[in-house]
Amino acid sequence: MALFRAQAVVHPLTRWCLCLAMVTAAGACRSEGKPESPRAEAPRAPAEAAAPEEPADLHGTGGVEGVDAAYDQSRQPARFIAALGIGPGQRIADVGAGQGYFTQRLADAVGPTGRVVATDINDEAIRRLRVRVLARRNVEVRKVEPDAPGLEAGAYDLILLSEVDHFFSDRVDYLTRLRAALTPQGRIAVTHLRAMRPPLVAAAQAAGYTVVAEVNDLPDHYLLFLRPSARP
Numbered sequence: 217m218a219l220f221r222a223q224a225v226v227h228p229l230t231r232w233c234l235c236l237a238m239v240t241a242a243g244a245c246r247s248e249g250k251p252e253s254p255r256a257e258a259p260r261a262p263a264e265a266a267a268p269e270e271p272a273d274l275h276g277t278g279g280v281e282g283v284d285a286a287y288d289q290s291r292q293p294a295r296f297i298a299a300l301g302i303g304p305g306q307r308i309a310d311v312g313a314g315q316g317y318f319t320q321r322l323a324d325a326v327g328p329t330g331r332v333v334a335t336d337i338n339d340e341a342i343r344r345l346r347v348r349v350l351a352r353r354n355v356e357v358r359k360v361e362p363d364a365p366g367l368e369a370g371a372y373d374l375i376l377l378s379e380v381d382h383f384f385s386d387r388v389d390y391l392t393r394l395r396a397a398l399t400p401q402g403r404i405a406v407t408h409l410r411a412m413r414p415p416l417v418a419a420a421q422a423a424g425y426t427v428v429a430e431v432n433d434l435p436d437h438y439l440l441f442l443r444p445s446a447r448p
């Protein structure tokens with residue numbers, strides 16, 4: 217029953233993201249072999265047939281909350297943001313924010329004294345997200361290059377990687393680069409479909425991080441927190 221529920225709510229937007237990633241980030245996917253593909257573990261849901269078309273230049277950029285109830289049911293945005301344990305005044309990086317599925321809730325969580333920097337490499341996603349957050353003074357939308365996080369050193373209490381790590385050409389290298397952007401107590405939160413957890417954890421360990429906490433009650437996604445490992 218639980219398995220059926222988990223399979224049934226996996227949304228086509230998520231599958232499109234992953235499908236695109238399999239093409240655009242083919243090097244990474246190929247090098248990590250078939251278990252990398254969540255498609256193998258996530259059969260087509262009936263909702264897929266009714267999914268709306270999206271512009272080609274938005275493929276792989278995620279969704280927007282409130283557009284599709286099944287997708288929101290899968291991602292559980294309120295529960296997800298609560299699980300991040302964000303406090304007012306914190307500085308958050310939403311890396312690979314896409315169309316900003318979590319960006320506005322992150323901005324609400326940090327409040328007017330906090331700040332959210334939402335990054336992406338996709339021009340159309342950036343353009344749309346900028347329009348969406350225009351009235352929010354605590355959000356900056358930032359275009360970045362694929363292999364450079366584009367984040368200031370020592371500045372972020374939390375860096376969120378939501379359904380983005382499969383795009384990185386080299387996860388270990390990217391995670392290694394991210395470390396400089398963390399504050400001394402800073403954390404990296406990573407979430408993705410459960411099938412995508414093993415390569416992320418392996419890369420995080422290779423990049424010198426420890427999994428310090430994990431949330432297991434989201435329908436389809438894992439959520440874990442990384443901190444730089446203590447040096448011997």
Ligand SMILES: C[S@@+](CC[C@H](N)C(=O)[O-])C[C@H]1O[C@@H](n2cnc3c(N)ncnc32)[C@H](O)[C@@H]1O
Nearest residue numbers: 233277278312313314317336337338362378383
């Ligand atoms: C599947 S979407 C996820 C969007 C959003 N984070 C979410 O959870 O719905 C992945 C996004 O990551 C972006 N992306 C891919 N590689 C990136 C990189 N190296 N740096 C920043 N963003 C990247 C893509 O353009 C896309 O918008």
